Amino acid sequence: MTITPSDNIKNDIDEKISDELISDVIRNRIKLQKKRFHANDNISDFINPGELDHLQKEVASKVRDLLKSLVIDIENDHNSQETAERVAKMYLREVFKGRYQKRPNVTDFPNAKNLDEIYTLGPISVRSACSHHMVPIIGDCWIGIKPGDKVIGISKFARVADWVFSRPHIQEEAVMILADEIERLCEPKGLAILVKAKHYCMCWRGVKEPNTSMINSIVRGDFRHDPSLKQEFFELVKNQPSGLSCY
């Protein structure tokens, strides 16, 4: 096999990284900047291009250890042979991608017509996992906006909600983080968010209560100060059907 210069560079990088776990490298960068890296924080600013591939390999090897500790025969059980790789990919690239990827690009536009009527969006399906057990939280989100000087395309709300929820969370904090992001993006005069979600740590394990869902909401700006506006939002949401979540 011919080794090309780019292979050499790649091997060098592989070697350097193999001395130290890539998760340690990333963690040390975060600590140096005195930033948080809780389960629902986004840490993409501390991950260099190409490092996610290394992290995925590291996670796969740890999941392999977990399966071994669960006394699952990962060598001979045909169903479990590639499980570690699949789980690592699922965590880093899919269900927890909101920790490792940058926020989707969102362009804002001036509110040229000075729209000041509220509008609501939803249901936007949201998927997360509880930080306590790492099992799914699946639900619907409704967003109410009283526009300020900036507006953003309505599909962007769904993209940002997906990015925020694709992390391990507790529902109350997920809603707050989403509200912070939306405020940062379009500085609305008022913002209301309601999430209704099913928590699999309640129906799959623990009390095994399959029909319970959790509803929580947050209101900011004019929705907070003006009770009639708040009322209008909740009335609008009440009359809308649920989406994907299993009620």
Ligand SMILES: [Zn+2]
């Ligand atoms: Zn839980």
